[in-house]
Amino acid sequence: MRGDFAQHFLGWNFFRHAPLLQFPMGKNLNYGEYLGSSIVFTDSTPLFAFLFRPIASLLPEPFQYIGLWLALTLMLQGIFAYKLLSLFSKQRLAVLLATAFFVIAPPLWWRITLQSDALSAQWLILAALYLYFKDQFSARGGMLLLGVAALIHAYLLAMVLAIWAANMLQRRLKQQISSRAVAGYGLASVLSLALVMWVTGYFMVHSGLSYPSALNFYRMNLLSLVDPLGLWSTILPNLPRSGGEYEASCYLGSGMLLLMVALVLTVLLAPLARLTGRQRQTAFTGHWTTLVPLCVMAAGLTVIALTNQIAWGDHVVLTYRVPADIESLIGVFRAAGRMFLPVYYLIYIAVFYAAFKSIDRRLLPCLLALLLVLQLLDSHVATQNTRRFMQDNHWQSPLKSPFWEQASTRYDRVGVVLPFAFSFDFDYFPLALFASNHRLAIDTGYFARIDMSRLASLQRRKAQVVFSGIYDPRTLYVFGNDPIATALWEQAKINAGPDDVWGKLDGYRVLAPGWRHCAGCFSFDQALDRGAGPAPKPYVLGTAIDFRRGGNADAYINGGWYPAEPWGRWTFLSVAALWLALPEHTEGDLTLDISGHAYVLPNHPQQTITVSVNGRTLGDLHYTVQANQATRQFRIPAALVAASHGRLLILLHMADATSPQLLMESRDDRVLGLGATEMRIR
Numbered sequence: 001m002r003g004d005f006a007q008h009f010l011g012w013n014f015f016r017h018a019p020l021l022q023f024p025m026g027k028n029l030n031y032g033e034y035l036g037s038s039i040v041f042t043d044s045t046p047l048f049a050f051l052f053r054p055i056a057s058l059l060p061e062p063f064q065y066i067g068l069w070l071a072l073t074l075m076l077q078g079i080f081a082y083k084l085l086s087l088f089s090k091q092r093l094a095v096l097l098a099t100a101f102f103v104i105a106p107p108l109w110w111r112i113t114l115q116s117d118a119l120s121a122q123w124l125i126l127a128a129l130y131l132y133f134k135d136q137f138s139a140r141g142g143m144l145l146l147g148v149a150a151l152i153h154a155y156l157l158a159m160v161l162a163i164w165a166a167n168m169l170q171r172r173l174k175q176q177i178s179s180r181a182v183a184g185y186g187l188a189s190v191l192s193l194a195l196v197m198w199v200t201g202y203f204m205v206h207s208g209l210s211y212p213s214a215l216n217f218y219r220m221n222l223l224s225l226v227d228p229l230g231l232w233s234t235i236l237p238n239l240p241r242s243g244g245e246y247e248a249s250c251y252l253g254s255g256m257l258l259l260m261v262a263l264v265l266t267v268l269l270a271p272l273a274r275l276t277g278r279q280r281q282t283a284f285t286g287h288w289t290t291l292v293p294l295c296v297m298a299a300g301l302t303v304i305a306l307t308n309q310i311a312w313g314d315h316v317v318l319t320y321r322v323p324a325d326i327e328s329l330i331g332v333f334r335a336a337g338r339m340f341l342p343v344y345y346l347i348y349i350a351v352f353y354a355a356f357k358s359i360d361r362r363l364l365p366c367l368l369a370l371l372l373v374l375q376l377l378d379s380h381v382a383t384q385n386t387r388r389f390m391q392d393n394h395w396q397s398p399l400k401s402p403f404w405e406q407a408s409t410r411y412d413r414v415g416v417v418l419p420f421a422f423s424f425d426f427d428y429f430p431l432a433l434f435a436s437n438h439r440l441a442i443d444t445g446y447f448a449r450i451d452m453s454r455l456a457s458l459q460r461r462k463a464q465v466v467f468s469g470i471y472d473p474r475t476l477y478v479f480g481n482d483p484i485a486t487a488l489w490e491q492a493k494i495n496a497g498p499d500d501v502w503g504k505l506d507g508y509r510v511l512a513p514g515w516r517h518c519a520g521c522f523s524f525d526q527a528l529d530r531g532a533g534p535a536p537k538p539y540v541l542g543t544a545i546d547f548r549r550g551g552n553a554d555a556y557i558n559g560g561w562y563p564a565e566p567w568g569r570w571t572f573l574s575v576a577a578l579w580l581a582l583p584e585h586t587e588g589d590l591t592l593d594i595s596g597h598a599y600v601l602p603n604h605p606q607q608t609i610t611v612s613v614n615g616r617t618l619g620d621l622h623y624t625v626q627a628n629q630a631t632r633q634f635r636i637p638a639a640l641v642a643a644s645h646g647r648l649l650i651l652l653h654m655a656d657a658t659s660p661q662l663l664m665e666s667r668d669d670r671v672l673g674l675g676a677t678e679m680r681i682r
Helices: 003-015 046-058 066-085 092-103 106-113 123-133 139-150 154-173 179-200 254-268 270-276 288-306 324-330 336-358 364-378 380-390 402-410 428-437 452-468 483-495 638-643
Strands: 309-312 315-319 413-417 475-479 501-505 508-512 544-546 569-572 575-581 590-598 606-613 616-624 630-636 647-654 672-681
Touching: 003 046, 003 066, 003 428, 066 092, 066 106, 066 123, 066 336, 092 336, 092 364, 106 380, 123 139, 123 154, 123 336, 139 154, 139 179, 154 179, 154 288, 154 336, 254 336, 254 364, 288 336, 336 364, 364 380, 402 508, 413 428, 413 452, 413 483, 452 483, 452 606, 452 616, 452 647, 475 483, 483 508, 483 575, 483 647, 575 672, 590 606, 590 616, 606 672, 616 630, 630 638, 647 672
Parallel strands: 413 475
Antiparallel strands: 309 315, 475 508, 501 508, 544 672, 569 672, 575 647, 590 630, 590 672, 606 616, 606 647
16 A cells, blocks of 8 residues: 555545544544544545445455445446437447547546546546536436535536536526526535535635645646657657646547547548538537537636646746635645546547547448557557556555554554654654554544644644653654654653653654553563764854854754755745754743745745744744845743753744745745744844
């Protein structure tokens, strides 16, 4: 189990042990404890989670439904593609062959390759388009589809909602329903949808939902329809792109592209066909009331997918400003390029409609079969890659010590120090799997959205617990390997209580409160981390900590910083630290001076940075485009210094850090928060 599949499985593995009667029903607090997690934000396909939860006690351990879901998804993709295409043609063989193109559509299999099992449910889009093109209006069908989409994935819900709105407009233009009925259906749909989302747990995360700065990074490229990403074609070349545009992969497929060429040739050769009397009826029989709402919807989704920095290859060809409120709203869907999917399938429908109407019915099945085989052969690299990726991957937990099994009966939760900070060299999955299998809570994990203010507060509380030496007796503490966690680990070894035991087990640094009271339990004698760890650098009050290249900051920084530049240095990601030791017998309150600026631009106009010492919040640094260079002062209470014997761990929490690449300002992918030039304690 790895990658996103691991995230999705863990969400379910925790949820299967959650209370059956709870509200919201999708609440999943044991995974990401204190952070307000729900089954929605682990992308664990809530529909199946709710389906299997009542019978969880009857299911084997472990049990996962990812394979079942993907099989159902592919089957429904074929079913709804066939039903949709059958609205435009009675040629059953041609419709079946055209359906196969929908089942092997590159964006569908690309999502499977990216382990986005919930987002693979693109049959929802086909079902919504089927309801759109049906002669009869089905209000109940549309509302049911919205509810099902909400129980699968938020992006798919947004796409289905766009098609539903276009369908309502279409039915009104055709006078199938009145304006009052439109208002009534709209209100009923919104209220029922809000209820489904509330019950599922969409509203448990209150901030951190919108990422406007990521919109341009995950945009769609103008070349996406013909860019095979180096996987889906051995004929067409891998085209240049930038940022995260792979998220919006919408390659049509070599067979589809050749079918479009064939249709263009059919149009060009129409005069010759008229002369020979072999021309077929090619006129579109749809009414403008069908086309206009569809075109408006498609144009809107395309604008969102392309974002306000439109790219051709790796060049931006057009940039325009978007009001901040609209950008913030769209920013909820940070991978904006995904929103093109309904338009992609409309292109498929239009191409096959034209083929049904303009190509000889005796020739069409042969042509479609030939192009289908060609597309399958041309995409064999992607097929082999997906097959190889999906093959059995036997994984064994590194947690081999008998300690873990014993600990599961003594503790209620696993507390990671620090949660989510610098997880590159910290494997959270074995710990989270251990916690979920033993019905323990854990305060770290991998989530689609997270409340950064809650995370920063949790990180400060963890630091405060370590410096106070007062540990929760029902929490097993596991320390990460990053520099900040290492500093806290060294502090924990100093002030651990007489009944607390610490050591290194199976590659993890563990502090077990009250373990010495456990008679007959695992002995830590062989696990003690007896070696002397890093110590904070002595600091003389009043000395300037210079962050410029050649300055003295390297002696004090302790993780979360990029290399120095001539002017100073940037913080790295969301947490940065300094670790230092004051002279003994330092008395009285102290003042911390911080000089610098933040990474702010007109399209990312402000940053707030929270400053804490030994887990105690001192205050916030506020930077805006208009006020972005200053020296700020914070008071460090004398009691805080005395309690830690002069050891100070200064943490800077950046909730709004972003990168120039995400903002499409440059190819610089560093995540920048505070640009520090100097700090001083006096």
